[in-house]
Amino acid sequence: xxxxxxxxxxxxxxxxxxxxxxxxxxxxxxxxxxxxxxxxxxxxxxxxxxxxxxxxxxxxxxxxxxxxxxxxxxxxxxxxxxxxxxxxxxxxxxxxxxxxxxxxxxxxxxxxxxxxxxxxxxxxxxxxxxxxxxxxxxxxxxxxxxxxxxxxxxxxxxxxxxxxxxxxxxxxxxxxxxxxxxxxxxxxxxxxxxxxxxxxxxxxxxxxxxxxxxxxxxxxxxxxxxxxxxxxxxxxxxxxxxx
Amino acid sequence: xxxxxxxxxxxxxxxxxxxxxxxxxxxxxxxxxxxxxxxxxxxxxxxxxxxxxxxxxxxxxxxxxxxxxxxxxxxxxxxxxxxxxxxxxxxxxxxxxxxxxxxxxxxxxxxxxxxxxxxxxxxxxxxxxxxxxxxxxxxxxxxxxxxxxxxxxxxxxxxxxxxxxxxxxxxxxxxxxxxxxxxxxxxxxxxxxxxxxxxxxxxxxxxxxxxxxxxxxxxxxxxxxxxxxxxxxxxxxxxxxxx
DNA sequence: TGTTTGATTTGACCATCGTCAATTCAATTA
DNA sequence: TAATTGAATTGACGATGGTCAAATCAAACA
Numbered sequence: 128x129x130x131x132x133x134x135x136x137x138x139x140x141x142x143x144x145x146x147x148x149x150x151x152x153x154x155x156x157x158x159x160x161x162x163x164x165x166x167x168x169x170x171x172x173x174x175x176x177x178x179x180x181x182x183x184x185x186x187x188x189x190x191x192x193x194x195x196x197x198x199x200x201x202x203x204x205x206x207x208x209x210x211x212x213x214x215x216x217x218x219x220x221x222x223x224x225x226x227x228x229x230x231x232x233x234x235x236x237x238x239x240x241x242x243x244x245x246x247x248x249x250x251x252x253x254x255x256x257x258x259x260x261x262x263x264x265x266x267x268x269x270x271x272x273x274x275x276x277x278x279x280x281x282x283x284x285x286x287x288x289x290x291x292x293x294x295x296x297x298x299x300x301x302x303x304x305x306x307x308x309x310x311x312x313x314x315x316x317x318x319x320x321x322x323x324x325x326x327x328x329x330x331x332x333x334x335x336x337x338x339x340x341x342x343x344x345x346x347x348x349x350x351x352x353x354x355x356x357x358x359x360x361x362x363x364x365x366x367x368x369x370x
Numbered sequence: 371x372x373x374x375x376x377x378x379x380x381x382x383x384x385x386x387x388x389x390x391x392x393x394x395x396x397x398x399x400x401x402x403x404x405x406x407x408x409x410x411x412x413x414x415x416x417x418x419x420x421x422x423x424x425x426x427x428x429x430x431x432x433x434x435x436x437x438x439x440x441x442x443x444x445x446x447x448x449x450x451x452x453x454x455x456x457x458x459x460x461x462x463x464x465x466x467x468x469x470x471x472x473x474x475x476x477x478x479x480x481x482x483x484x485x486x487x488x489x490x491x492x493x494x495x496x497x498x499x500x501x502x503x504x505x506x507x508x509x510x511x512x513x514x515x516x517x518x519x520x521x522x523x524x525x526x527x528x529x530x531x532x533x534x535x536x537x538x539x540x541x542x543x544x545x546x547x548x549x550x551x552x553x554x555x556x557x558x559x560x561x562x563x564x565x566x567x568x569x570x571x572x573x574x575x576x577x578x579x580x581x582x583x584x585x586x587x588x589x590x591x592x593x594x595x596x597x598x599x600x601x602x603x604x605x606x607x608x609x610x611x612x613x
Numbered sequence: 614t615g616t617t618t619g620a621t622t623t624g625a626c627c628a629t630c631g632t633c634a635a636t637t638c639a640a641t642t643a
Numbered sequence: 644t645a646a647t648t649g650a651a652t653t654g655a656c657g658a659t660g661g662t663c664a665a666a667t668c669a670a671a672c673a
Contacts, residue, residue: 201522205522226508227512257498261497277521278524283446285659330662562651
């Protein structure tokens with residue numbers, strides 16, 4: 128794990144660019160001071176583990192730059208990639224709020240700069256500012272809604288439909304927001320990780336991509352994806368969706 | 371929907387038997403008064419819908435007696451049964467806390483008695499009592515952890531292993547808590563609903579049950595299940611678990 | 614430029630599981 | 644008791660998608 132490096136990025140919570148996009152936006156100056164004191168900045172290189180499934184919760188992580196993947200692995204080594212965490216997102220709050228050990232692990236997928244806020248600080252802030260709790264409640268509840276949707280999708284949709292859905296989500300997050308017409312964007316993930324996001328194997332992922340190309344739904348060159356018509360992708364996911 | 375029936379069950383939040391097991395246990399008398407005022411009791415017969423996916427959130431439901439199933443259904447009519455809600459559980463809080471419409475529907479599976487607390491009341495309580503928010507945070511966060519685990523299980527385990535796991539969960543909730551030796555208990559669900567809890571079809575459910583019987587793992591007579599040795603069931607779910 | 618290494622793709626195979634249709638079972642009612 | 648109804652089971656079939664092994668590709672490096 129790389130050491131703290133105050134040269135780049137913001138020096139503290141007051142000047143942090145990401146703050147307005149995080150839960151902390153509801154804190155007043157005194158509370159920000161507390162937050163800042165309970166804070167420690169860390170840097171990770173791709174592949175480095177931020178926390179492991181089963182580890183006791185160390186606090187809440189605020190991602191400043193880079194990208195983190197949240198994975199859950201079973202005894203046989205099978206795993207799913209549950210979340211991609213990007214700047215402005217918080218990480219590790221589920222375990223903290225549930226009062227549990229981590230039930231998933233977090234790994235840097237790119238060079239990543241993160242602040243860790245220790246458990247007592249977060250707990251104290253939560254106990255004194257109901258608005259912060261409400262913020263987290265909203266976040267966790269929406270996340271639960273998404274997880275439940277994923278359970279339904281995985282149970283009822285084909286690999287191809289799930290992949291179409293994943294592409295739409297990734298476009299929404301990493302691509303330009305043109306709702307129709309041709310779209311081009313960069314996948315932030317390897318084939319292996321794409322596969323584990325939709326609960327399938329790299330082999331099936333490959334074949335699905337190939338089939339989609341031959342059907343003219345999308346073109347893949349390495350991590351670059353070209354989609355001639357977004358609407359076609361939507362119909363892959365919702366067969367009865369009409370324009 | 372049956373009308374309010376004050377003859378049976380508790381008359382108000384102060385005398386409610388279930389209260390100590392709910393989030394409301396952190397409220398003081400003044401807050402309980404408010405809760406009680408924002409409350410309305412309803413009764414439902416099996417099959418009756420308490421709320422529908424897409425409906426605007428009406429509040430938080432407290433289950434006093436009976437049982438409710440929370441289902442999520444897609445455009446093609448495929449559905450999964452996400453939760454079984456039993457007395458002392460709360461229902462519908464996810465949508466309320468996320469500030470969303472319901473993203474699943476709730477249906478009475480047995481004759482059921484529920485209190486509804488309207489949105490403004492819950493919101494007011496949450497804004498003034500951080501402890502209540504923390505309670506809900508814990509509940510939603512643990513629920514999210516379980517949902518994420520389910521995503522992993524559905525992606526990596528066979529129907530049979532998932533069913534073994536479901537049986538263990540149901541035994542833990544509805545059976546006697548003997549950790550070893552023979553166990554007998556009543557399934558609270560039809561074959562169809564068992565299937566939709568693990569994301570499969572009634573046909574596959576039937577065949578899985580048949581296979582488990584012929585393997586001596588369990589015996590099924592209608593809704594009565596007899597398990598000669600719990601540990602065998604655990605091994606179905608975790609093949610490398612050792613005694 | 615050749616080599617190494619890991620990612621990706623392809624091929625071959627087949628197990629699991631979903632689908633559809635028919636049958637059996639069980640509970641309720643005429 | 645016979646008839647009705649919906650749930651559960653069984654059979655037959657095939658598609659989807661997983662597994663394993665081999666081949667190919669691409670990036671980093673000597």
